[in-house]
Amino acid sequence: xxxxxxxxxxxxxxxxxxxxxxxxxxxxxxxxxxxxxxxxxxxxxxxxxxxxxxxxxxxxxxxxxxxxxxxxxxxxxxxxxxxxxxxxxxxxxxxxxxxxxxxxxxxxxxxxxxxxxxxxxxxxxxxxxxxxxxxxxxxxxxxxxxxxxxxxxxxxxxxxxxxxxxxxxxxxxxxxxxxxxxxxxxxxxxxxxxxxxxxxxxxxxxxxxxxxxxxxxxxxxxxxxxxxxxxxxxxxxxxxxxxxxxxxxxxxxxxxxxxxxxxxxxxxxxxxxxxxxxxxxxxxxxxxxxxxxxxxxxxxxxxxxxxxxxxxxxxxxxxxxxxxxxxxxxxxxxxxxxxxxxxxxxxxxxxxxxxxxxxxxxxxxxxxx
Amino acid sequence: xxxxxxxxxxxxxxxxxxxxxxxxxxxxxxxxxxxxxxxxxxxxxxxxxxxxxxxxxxxxxxxxxxxxxxxxxxxxxxxxxxxxxxxxxxxxxxxxxxxxxxxxxxxxxxxxxxxxxxxxxxxxxxxxxxxxxxxxxxxxxxxxxxxxxxxxxxxxxxxxxxxxxxxxxxxxxxxxxxxxxxxxxxxxxxxxxxxxxxxxxxxxxxxxxxxxxxxxxxxxxxxxxxxxxxxxxxxxxxxxxxxxxxxxxxxxxxxxxxxxxxxxxxxxxxxxxxxxxxxxxxxxxxxxxxxxxxxxxxxxxxxxxxxxxxxxxxxxxxxxxxxxxxxxxxxxxxxxxxxxxxxxxxxxxxxxxxxxxxxxxxxxxxxxxxxxxxxxxxxxxxxxxxxxxxxxxxxxxxxxxxxxxxxxxxxxxxxxxxxxxxxxxxxxxxxxxxxxxxxxxxxxxxxxxxxxxxxxxxxxxxxxxxxxxxxxxxxxxxxxxxxxxxxxxxxxxxxxxxxxxxxxxxxxxxxxxxxxxxxxxxxxxxxxxxxxxxxxxxxxxxxxxxxxxxxxxxxxxxxxxxxxxxxxxxxxxxxxxxxxxxxxxxxxxxxxxxxxxxxxxxxxxxxx
Numbered sequence: 001x002x003x004x005x006x007x008x009x010x011x012x013x014x015x016x017x018x019x020x021x022x023x024x025x026x027x028x029x030x031x032x033x034x035x036x037x038x039x040x041x042x043x044x045x046x047x048x049x050x051x052x053x054x055x056x057x058x059x060x061x062x063x064x065x066x067x068x069x070x071x072x073x074x075x076x077x078x079x080x081x082x083x084x085x086x087x088x089x090x091x092x093x094x095x096x097x098x099x100x101x102x103x104x105x106x107x108x109x110x111x112x113x114x115x116x117x118x119x120x121x122x123x124x125x126x127x128x129x130x131x132x133x134x135x136x137x138x139x140x141x142x143x144x145x146x147x148x149x150x151x152x153x154x155x156x157x158x159x160x161x162x163x164x165x166x167x168x169x170x171x172x173x174x175x176x177x178x179x180x181x182x183x184x185x186x187x188x189x190x191x192x193x194x195x196x197x198x199x200x201x202x203x204x205x206x207x208x209x210x211x212x213x214x215x216x217x218x219x220x221x222x223x224x225x226x227x228x229x230x231x232x233x234x235x236x237x238x239x240x241x242x243x244x245x246x247x248x249x250x251x252x253x254x255x256x257x258x259x260x261x262x263x264x265x266x267x268x269x270x271x272x273x274x275x276x277x278x279x280x281x282x283x284x285x286x287x288x289x290x291x292x293x294x295x296x297x298x299x300x301x302x303x304x305x306x307x308x309x310x311x312x313x314x315x316x317x318x319x320x321x322x323x324x325x326x327x328x329x330x331x332x333x334x335x336x337x338x339x340x341x342x343x344x345x346x347x348x349x350x351x352x353x354x355x356x357x358x359x360x361x362x363x364x365x366x367x368x369x
Numbered sequence: 370x371x372x373x374x375x376x377x378x379x380x381x382x383x384x385x386x387x388x389x390x391x392x393x394x395x396x397x398x399x400x401x402x403x404x405x406x407x408x409x410x411x412x413x414x415x416x417x418x419x420x421x422x423x424x425x426x427x428x429x430x431x432x433x434x435x436x437x438x439x440x441x442x443x444x445x446x447x448x449x450x451x452x453x454x455x456x457x458x459x460x461x462x463x464x465x466x467x468x469x470x471x472x473x474x475x476x477x478x479x480x481x482x483x484x485x486x487x488x489x490x491x492x493x494x495x496x497x498x499x500x501x502x503x504x505x506x507x508x509x510x511x512x513x514x515x516x517x518x519x520x521x522x523x524x525x526x527x528x529x530x531x532x533x534x535x536x537x538x539x540x541x542x543x544x545x546x547x548x549x550x551x552x553x554x555x556x557x558x559x560x561x562x563x564x565x566x567x568x569x570x571x572x573x574x575x576x577x578x579x580x581x582x583x584x585x586x587x588x589x590x591x592x593x594x595x596x597x598x599x600x601x602x603x604x605x606x607x608x609x610x611x612x613x614x615x616x617x618x619x620x621x622x623x624x625x626x627x628x629x630x631x632x633x634x635x636x637x638x639x640x641x642x643x644x645x646x647x648x649x650x651x652x653x654x655x656x657x658x659x660x661x662x663x664x665x666x667x668x669x670x671x672x673x674x675x676x677x678x679x680x681x682x683x684x685x686x687x688x689x690x691x692x693x694x695x696x697x698x699x700x701x702x703x704x705x706x707x708x709x710x711x712x713x714x715x716x717x718x719x720x721x722x723x724x725x726x727x728x729x730x731x732x733x734x735x736x737x738x739x740x741x742x743x744x745x746x747x748x749x750x751x752x753x754x755x756x757x758x759x760x761x762x763x764x765x766x767x768x769x770x771x772x773x774x775x776x777x778x779x780x781x782x783x784x785x786x787x788x789x790x791x792x793x794x795x796x797x798x799x800x801x802x803x804x805x806x807x808x809x810x811x812x813x814x815x816x817x818x819x820x821x822x823x824x825x826x827x828x829x830x831x832x833x834x835x836x837x838x839x840x841x842x843x844x845x846x847x848x849x850x851x852x853x854x855x856x857x858x859x860x861x862x863x864x865x866x867x868x869x870x871x872x873x874x875x876x877x878x879x880x881x882x883x884x885x886x887x888x889x890x891x892x893x894x895x896x897x898x899x900x901x902x903x904x905x906x907x908x909x910x911x912x913x914x915x916x917x918x919x920x921x922x923x924x925x926x927x928x929x930x931x932x933x934x935x936x937x938x939x940x941x942x943x944x945x946x947x948x949x950x951x952x953x954x955x956x957x958x959x960x961x962x963x964x965x966x967x968x969x970x971x972x973x974x975x976x977x
Binding site (some may be wrong): 085 | 378381382383384385386389392415870872873875876877878879880881882883890891894895917
């Protein structure tokens, strides 16, 4: 149950900067998600920790042992780091049976035959794939291949488990199922998990902490709910949550902890919990869709643009004088398009500063006028 | 104090980087090959370039009126700008134009024939497909002179060429073909075109087979007529493959030697390669300039091909989604077209073998009656008492032949193992470090021997070996063969490795599987058939190679192909034909045994 420490890690491919000055502490037994759009450097980060890629700068330690240090010239090969790696396309060896796939790594560790057989049986049972022991990967479905890949990764009992978008090749239903299995696996194996994904829902539901990256730069590192409620900036706020947060450009005049805000065709007073650090007037108001309430007569009027009922909840897209606002209503309600409704805000809103690259400068209550 | 600290820090950092770089097997492999290939390909090139400005002893020194060994631009001036007796025109410009004409014509023939057959086989419900696609690669597997020799023996007559004897056409059917039909540009282009048509078939067929049927189906849904779909959708998609084929066939035809020797030289029709050979003895300086011109052409073609294949990426439309391709129904045309194709293929692939067999059993040339036939040339004894020329025993009882066959097989196997293994390693290094300068440099270097005309390659290595006493005999032949055929092996190695996702190997790295074990236990088994094709192609090519080895063999009896040449030079036609048939049968046998046992095939190594 080791902790992993990244210090000033950078990776450059020629002039292209994949990861820049990354500092990260992964506490032992955590389930960490590296989240971000494709090309943000999350996979590169994972591969550097695993030893499949060498950082250009900085150092990484696992369980107190420095595994790589660009300045000291230390670079332990992956197999000396006691890690497991689950690949996106499983990377099962097509010419070996399920049993051979799982046992191959153990044979290299010079385990004796009986011990290998017992361990493979244990894993086959644990992942409920006993009946496929003698099959080849091509004879298995995607979900079964995934289980074999997990078994192979777990076989040597690694202290740290890395996963690179392991669920992205599965269909929606299977993905849900495997998420639950992975979370259970995390508890059962007592290891540290580092997980790469571009799916914010996966990050939200699985991890103890999320590390969100953009263009190789760490944006925020926090537990998922904290990240959802207090995103560090516009990028994080936009990335976390589905349907996405409402953003409306506006102007604000600040007096201490309150601000008068004009956004879209709306006006309101923002009551923050602490002094607002807005440089200039340009700001973006962010409101989560679940905090937009559709009412019968209270609040300003808007036109229904479209309604997307999904049974358990309904996403309603409203048009207020050219500004689009998304609301989520519990239960299946079908508002006819082009009908008139009213809406109010409740809960918390966030003020982002345009002048500071969309930094979160205030959280609090927004009262509409 | 602080300065030394900083210095130590810098050194440690640098050392660490160097160590990290060398800890990756791909880097080590690429570096080794960079050094080896530089020595083995660039050094010959440089030594050849110095030959073009060196005055050699003998006729050259006398003609130039310079002392042997001196450096001068004499050869260039002589070859390119001597109007006296039309010297430059005859020695260079005419053969140069002939080469262009023949190569372009051969490329067009190869693309038309190979492309049409590829289309018919992949996109229509043609009959006898299995036979057609099976036999189609025959001409490429057989030695290139096979068709040429067949053409000559079949059509020759006493009115044309060397005016020696009548072939089957004249003696059996009484038809005397005109000279242009039997010798010169037309038959050379046709024979080369047919020999390289399998390139077109494999490259274009590959694209057609993998092309997503949705592309055509989308057009069908939009009510596009079938013929318009072919013209506007299918053809543009295979265009890059056609261009690739054109360049490959062009380059191969340009450096072909044996075909123009058989079909051109008897009527003094020269191309660059044959001219080069004839100049090599008396004016080597000028011969090497011609080699240089051919290499320049080759490099230009390689660069062009790279450009084409790079832009081809946007056309790789393999999605693997819809495999159901609606085949065009040929209806009433089906049987006639199929039968026509079968006849052509029989003529190209099977009739030559029968002809050789026939020619190897007749006693007096031109007489094909049964009374004139004997198996003596195969299994006879004490022939010298009955015949006025030739060996004393038939080839199957002749220990010299068996020795040569053994030597040929051993040489081919050695070259195949060396070239094939190196090809896999190059493929591994290039694929792992894809995009890096080092990788593309090694990749280009490993392809370079392909552009060197075989004869010139042999000549250069001959001069190299005179300085290296240990490089003699088998070692020399094996080295030259391995380097020359490396391009085939590295092509298939690179292709196979690029298809393999890096994760497959990394999954083994994580569990600490050492590099050699990853290669042997994981990578090789998965891409076995592609890798084995990388061994097969050098093996087959080496078995039938003549021009590369002709200058390097210790004696003409060393390998089968030079033995064949010796026999035909002596005019022992029956022995020659018998050995020719023996070579072809062995090559076909090797090819099909490997193919059946392992699934490797020539197709996978060609082009790329």
